[in-house]
Amino acid sequence: MQLTLNLNQRWLGGRASYRPPTEVIKTSDYEIAEVHDDTTARAFILTHHYAGTYPAARFRVGLYRRGELVGIAVFSHPCNDKVLTNVFPGVTSATDAVELGRFCLLEEIEGNGETYFLARAFDILKKYEIAGVVSFSDPMPRRNIAGELIFRGHYGGIYAAHNGVYLGRGTARTLRLLPDGRAFSERTTQKLRKGERGWRYAAAQLEAFGVPPAPEDAAERLLWLRNSLQKVTVSVHHKGNHKYAWPLRRDLRLALPRSLPYPKILDMAPPPS
Numbered sequence: 001m002q003l004t005l006n007l008n009q010r011w012l013g014g015r016a017s018y019r020p021p022t023e024v025i026k027t028s029d030y031e032i033a034e035v036h037d038d039t040t041a042r043a044f045i046l047t048h049h050y051a052g053t054y055p056a057a058r059f060r061v062g063l064y065r066r067g068e069l070v071g072i073a074v075f076s077h078p079c080n081d082k083v084l085t086n087v088f089p090g091v092t093s094a095t096d097a098v099e100l101g102r103f104c105l106l107e108e109i110e111g112n113g114e115t116y117f118l119a120r121a122f123d124i125l126k127k128y129e130i131a132g133v134v135s136f137s138d139p140m141p142r143r144n145i146a147g148e149l150i151f152r153g154h155y156g157g158i159y160a161a162h163n164g165v166y167l168g169r170g171t172a173r174t175l176r177l178l179p180d181g182r183a184f185s186e187r188t189t190q191k192l193r194k195g196e197r198g199w200r201y202a203a204a205q206l207e208a209f210g211v212p213p214a215p216e217d218a219a220e221r222l223l224w225l226r227n228s229l230q231k232v233t234v235s236v237h238h239k240g241n242h243k244y245a246w247p248l249r250r251d252l253r254l255a256l257p258r259s260l261p262y263p264k265i266l267d268m269a270p271p272p273s
Helices: 038-048 113-127 157-161 186-194 199-207 218-232
Strands: 008-012 015-019 030-034 057-065 068-076 097-105 132-137 149-151 165-169 173-177 234-238 242-247
Touching: 008 097, 015 149, 030 113, 038 057, 038 068, 038 097, 057 097, 057 113, 068 113, 097 113, 113 157, 186 199, 186 218, 199 218
Parallel strands: 097 132
Antiparallel strands: 008 015, 030 057, 057 068, 068 097, 132 242, 165 242, 173 234
């Protein structure tokens, strides 16, 4: 089953809603400014975005309405430099480009607010001489254990509307979904396996669904992790996220200079765990 959706996604308290793209934002009601601390940006993302996680932020840009934060764009550095350098072979360093790691607007923002906000955020990046931006859209819907649709998926319609170069699918992979429909990422799993910084927070995501507390001992924690994943997660095949890119510098070349045809459909929703 494939789904089509010609609406623009919004968020509030981790729940999605939708606005028609024909709505025109009243720009005089809004201000756009950098958010200079992770605390504010993280709190907004963890409260409202479905993923419930926060990336390794480099730049944060906020959308404000009458002084209140109503949207945020978090530009981050991916776990692997090749996410950027494979797209922009002309950059001298992976730090010359960024990933749009999180993009979240509240449900009150008019339908075409994303493209307006994204353009202004890119203008701020140019001041820091950022050469290019990569972003991914996840077209696979998610359901929680009760079968409720908690994330409808998106194929990047607003990225296409903002003239992103469509580069096709990212790598297909297997996801482990928690009972609430969120993905328990491989990076989070790695933190637990290796005892890296943040492993306690990673463990808490599993403990929230009734598994015993994670042990301190590394060998015991590996056994705990295997048993916990089997108990509270379900594996689903993911075809890969859609990938988009924007060169912000005129002389920057892309590995794929011309956009592939933009996607128009969503993937099949996985069955509930």
